[in-house]
Amino acid sequence: MEVGEVGRARAIQVQGMLAVLRHVHAHPETTRAQLARDLGLSRSSATEIVARLHALRLVEEGDAEPTGARGRPTRVVHRHELGPVVAVVDISHESWRLAVAHLGGGLRLLRREPHGRPPSPDQVLAQVATALGEVREQYGGRLRAIGISVPGTISDGRLVAAATLGWRDVDMARRLALTAPPPVVVGNDATMAGVAEARRGAAAGAGVTLSLTVEVGIGGVLLEHGRATTGATGAGGEFGHMPFGDPALECPCGARGCWDVEVDGRALARLMGDPPPAAPRSAAEAVLRRARDGDAAARSAADQVARNLGRGVAGLVNALDPHVVTLSGLAVAIMDVAGPSVRAAYESGLMAFRRPAPPPLLRARFHEDGSLRGAAELAFDAVLCEAGLQEWRRATRPATAGPA
Numbered sequence: 001m002e003v004g005e006v007g008r009a010r011a012i013q014v015q016g017m018l019a020v021l022r023h024v025h026a027h028p029e030t031t032r033a034q035l036a037r038d039l040g041l042s043r044s045s046a047t048e049i050v051a052r053l054h055a056l057r058l059v060e061e062g063d064a065e066p067t068g069a070r071g072r073p074t075r076v077v078h079r080h081e082l083g084p085v086v087a088v089v090d091i092s093h094e095s096w097r098l099a100v101a102h103l104g105g106g107l108r109l110l111r112r113e114p115h116g117r118p119p120s121p122d123q124v125l126a127q128v129a130t131a132l133g134e135v136r137e138q139y140g141g142r143l144r145a146i147g148i149s150v151p152g153t154i155s156d157g158r159l160v161a162a163a164t165l166g167w168r169d170v171d172m173a174r175r176l177a178l179t180a181p182p183p184v185v186v187g188n189d190a191t192m193a194g195v196a197e198a199r200r201g202a203a204a205g206a207g208v209t210l211s212l213t214v215e216v217g218i219g220g221v222l223l224e225h226g227r228a229t230t231g232a233t234g235a236g237g238e239f240g241h242m243p244f245g246d247p248a249l250e251c252p253c254g255a256r257g258c259w260d261v262e263v264d265g266r267a268l269a270r271l272m273g274d275p276p277p278a279a280p281r282s283a284a285e286a287v288l289r290r291a292r293d294g295d296a297a298a299r300s301a302a303d304q305v306a307r308n309l310g311r312g313v314a315g316l317v318n319a320l321d322p323h324v325v326t327l328s329g330l331a332v333a334i335m336d337v338a339g340p341s342v343r344a345a346y347e348s349g350l351m352a353f354r355r356p357a358p359p360p361l362l363r364a365r366f367h368e369d370g371s372l373r374g375a376a377e378l379a380f381d382a383v384l385c386e387a388g389l390q391e392w393r394r395a396t397r398p399a400t401a402g403p404a
Contacts, residue, residue, distance in 0.1 A: 013052075014386055016041070020049045020077075021103070022384050024059055026199070028104035029076045032061070050077055057082045057396060058103070079103040084144040084392060086182075086379035087135045089128055090189065090371045091150050093164055093216045094279050096124060097369075098131050100139070101376035105200055107369065110135070117278060121167050125175045132176060141395040145182045145382045147375030148172055149189045151215060155233040157186050163252035164216040164280070181391070183382040185375070190219030190328075191228050191237050192374030193366065197326045198223040199377055201365035210322035210359070212239065212313065213370070214330040216280045217260030222320050244312040262308040264330060271301035284330055288337050299338075306338035307345040314349025317359055328364035335363065 019039050024030060030038075036046040053059045057080045079102050088107075090097045098111045111131055115124055136143055150172065152162025159170040173184045194211025203209040203223075212220035217240040222229045230236040240260035241253055251258035261267060265280030268287040277283035290298035313325060327335060335342055343361065350358055366373050382388055 014389060016045065016049050017053055018384060018386065018389060020046070020053060021058060021389075024077055024079070025103050025105070025380060025384060028106075029078050031076050035077060054080070056393060058084070058392070079106070082142065084383055085139055085142050086145045086147060086376055086383065087132060087139075087143060088147040088372050088375040088379060089132070089149065090369075090375065091124065091128070091148070092189070092281075092371075093119075093151055094281060096128055097372060098128070098135070099369075099372050099376075100135065101373075101380070103380070105373070105376070107373060107376060109369075109372075119165055119167075121165075121170055121175065125170075125172070129176045132178070143182055144388065144392065144395075145379040146178060146184045147192070147379035148176075148184065148186045149192045149371040149375045150186065151189045151219075153235050153238055154186055154188050154191075155235040157184075157234070159186070160235065161253065163254075166252075183379075185378045185382060187234075187375065187378060188219060188221075188230075188237060189213065189215070189371040191221040191230060192372075192378065193328050193364070193370030194221035194223055194237075194326070195226065195228055195374035195377050196366045196370040197328070197364050197374075198226040200373065201370070202326050202362040203324050206323045208320075208322045210313075210316060210320055210325045211328065211364075212316075212325065212331060213328040213364075214263055214309070214334065216264055216266070217258075218263050218309075218312070218331075220316075222322065239312075239316060242312070242315070244315060245308070259308070259312045263305055263312070263334075267305050267308065268301050271304055272297060281330060285333065288333050291337050302334065302338045303341045306334050306341035309334060310342040310345030310347075311349045313342075313361070314346050317346075317354065318349075318351050322359050324362055325359050326362045326364045328367045328370050332363055332367045335361070 020035055023035055032046050032050060036043050059077050060080045061075045061077055083103050085100050085102055088099050088101055095112055095114045099107050099109045101107045150159050153160040159172055161168050172186045178184045190213040193213045197203045197211050198209045209223045212218060219237060220239045221237040241255055241258045243257040244259035245257045245262040247257035249261050250256050251261050265277050265284030268284050269277050287298050288302055291302040347355060364370055
């Protein structure tokens with residue numbers, strides 16, 4: 001075989017291995033027969049590729065749960081217990097979380113720590129850096145990428161602004177001393193939550209998804225077949241700063257009339273006649289509990305915030321034309337308490353041609369940990385590629401130990 005033909009054969013082999021790996025990641029506990037059918041492989045090719053991946057400690061095979069049917073037991077393909085992992089960090093307005101994710105989407109939460117007040121980037125990121133160092137020591141060469149979710153505007157990998165945290169122009173990777181491999185993926189928390197819903201959650205299989213998350217303010221992302229559309233520099237999806245609100249209200253971002261300040265704990269506190277809360281998410285949950293328990297003032301505030309949410313969603317649907325809309329974070333609690341108000345405002349704000357069959361408003365599957373799961377998905381994108389496979393081959397000779 002000539003040199004060019006050898007190179008082409010190797011490239012085909014690598015692409016076949018990556019296709020199987022990505023399928024196992026997207027469909028944990030798949031069978032070899034399913035792999036062959038879904039990927040258009042012959043049985044022998046599927047067997048050969050699975051064997052190669054097993055030799056690299058990327059996948060294993062085991063018996064499926066017994067069904068009582070006759071014949072040979074079905075063998076399932078799943079992650080190798082010594083396979084690659086990614087570390088994921090979610091920095092929210094009130095705390096930070098650290099987890100480790102495995103091939104196939106399994107997530108294990110390791111730590112959760114509250115912030116001081118006000119949350120200092122130096123203090124918070126120093127704590128996170130120490131925790132990530134411990135994960136590196138624990139998993140060694142199995143740690144292949146790091147995903148970081150932040151509640152702010154991300155442009156070209158930098159945190160431009162997290163208005164409600166009071167952080168500006170933070171180089172996350174440098175602050176965390178992550179200047180060497182493994183690769184680091186930094187993203188907006190709402191964007192990452194949307195990725196989780198589009199790939200594994202309520203919107204799995206939808207062509208175009210509008211994902212919205214209410215925490216302190218509202219953010220989101222438009223996704224096409226699980227891929228986020230985030231604009232020229234990655235800063236897209238700042239839906240909370242569209243002028244859907246009262247122009248008399250100033251947002252911490254510097255603009256007036258932002259939707260952000262009409263749909264969260266700050267809005268509920270204002271409607272209740274309370275001072276601006278130090279912890280808006282916790283304050284919102286308290287008001288919504290009172291509304292659920294029958295408090296008339298809290299119920300009125302919840303209905304107003306629900307209408308503010310529904311009208312804004314309608315505007316985005318008119319502009320972006322998604323198949324489905326997923327709602328996450330505090331939006332789920334608002335739907336639980338005042339769902340009819342959300343839907344009435346949503347439907348009345350839609351263009352007439354959309355009303356007979358409007359894009360459904362879906363409760364997010366991962367409404368509490370979507371940003372962590374989305375960060376894991378994007379971190380694994382950096383692993384399940386040709387360069388990532390080559391790096392894994394180099395890193396696992398000799399075998400790398402570490403917890404499963």
